[in-house]
Amino acid sequence: MERNERMSGTLYGLGIGPGDPELITLKALRILQAADVVAYPAPEAGDSLARRIVAPHLKGGQTEIAIRMPLTVARFPAQAVYEQAAEDLAAHLAAGRSIAVLCEGDPFLYGSFMYLFGRLAEDFPVEVVPGVSSLTACAAALKHPLVSRNDVLTVIPAPLDDETIGAKLLHTDAAAIIKLGRHGPRIVALLKELGLAGNAHYIERATMPEQRILPLAEVDPASIPYFAMILVHRRGEQHFMEFQS
Template identity: 50%
Template sequence: MTGTLHLIGVGPGDPELLTLKAARLLGTAPVVAYPATVEDQALALEIASPHLNPDAERMPITIPMRVDRAPAKAAYDRAAAAMLTRLNAGDDIAYLCEGDPLFYGSAMYLVDRIASHAPIEIVPGVSSLTAAAASIRRPIAARNEVLKVLPAPLPDETLREELANAPAAAIIKVGRHFDRVRALLMETGHAGNAVVVEHASSGRERISPLSAFRHDERPYFSIILCYRGHEPWGRTP
């Protein structure tokens, strides 16, 4: 019998924000795979580690950052082949995904290579989007308002157009695009309401109004929430 590949959302950072289902499956999973950078960082593993079966075999999947390049494709091919060998031997694999597996997750590149050969099960998780909103104590969007999720690498023109008429927006994948995104948020009238949340829900969480960043400063592992419709409750970040 072919093993099942479980994509497991481990949530945004706080190990207590795993679901009961994720914790149950990880407590018995014989093989735990997880994305690792070439610098040996593995955030999903760090989040899940209090809940892992201590005897689980660990299978780091090291992928170069740019998924559209040939080295990344070859790395995904190799990783999928290694996972399929275990699945074909009848072992289930739990693959750890930061946040939710299907909300802009990179797990799809592996699953695309595996899905026609082995059963796939998906355990949704708390996304960084809703965790960031909880951290700043403000709705993401409400009533009958449009919410736009905008990856920062999009061209200026697209971001400008989408932001111009958006009551609520979340900018993801900010990284090295921070300066450009900040300029566009100022231009489209969002800067006054934009809040930057780094490492939402984790011990490294940091909340700052967009305007608080110095010009030589950039946030890490961050999401920017823009919402004109509501002030944060209680404290102002």
């Protein structure tokens, strides 16, 4: 398909933040309310978290497209789902309609929007609006700085194997372990084995009404949800004390 920016609508990838509706940026809010079509990821059954985040800001009267997909690790990303969604969105764009695609956190930080971006960016005008990421939201909620001075921060997806995670933890100043869920028990055990459990801070569902912050020792590993994060700093409380002197 040849790009025709004069006739085509624009595809917007909107970062809408980690959960608190007030953490959407002014730019994302403006585009959200002006778009002809609002699309968002959703589970195969049930409500969309992304739509729930922006619900207070929706003006009504817009076409809504729920991109329903399996959220199990074994079936994600669901390529067929994204192929079909890209075709559906392309039809609206070709007709001159603007589309706001909602993405929790930031679109280009493990965001599902990138799978649509890869399929549509060559044929239609696209604008990506960054959002407040879960990394910064968790640090703010925990009241614990991520990094300072020349610290190196490593983002570690929990599905990686123990050897890889252990090596990354031992060769960085600070780490954010994400995508916990069913990997929670293994990650908690690994942190204890490496002697880093005392330097770890646990939070789940940051900025949402269900937010919980617990000492790692009090966390039930078997109940850790996907939307949970563990922040670790090798200097532990010494890192925090540096800001008090």
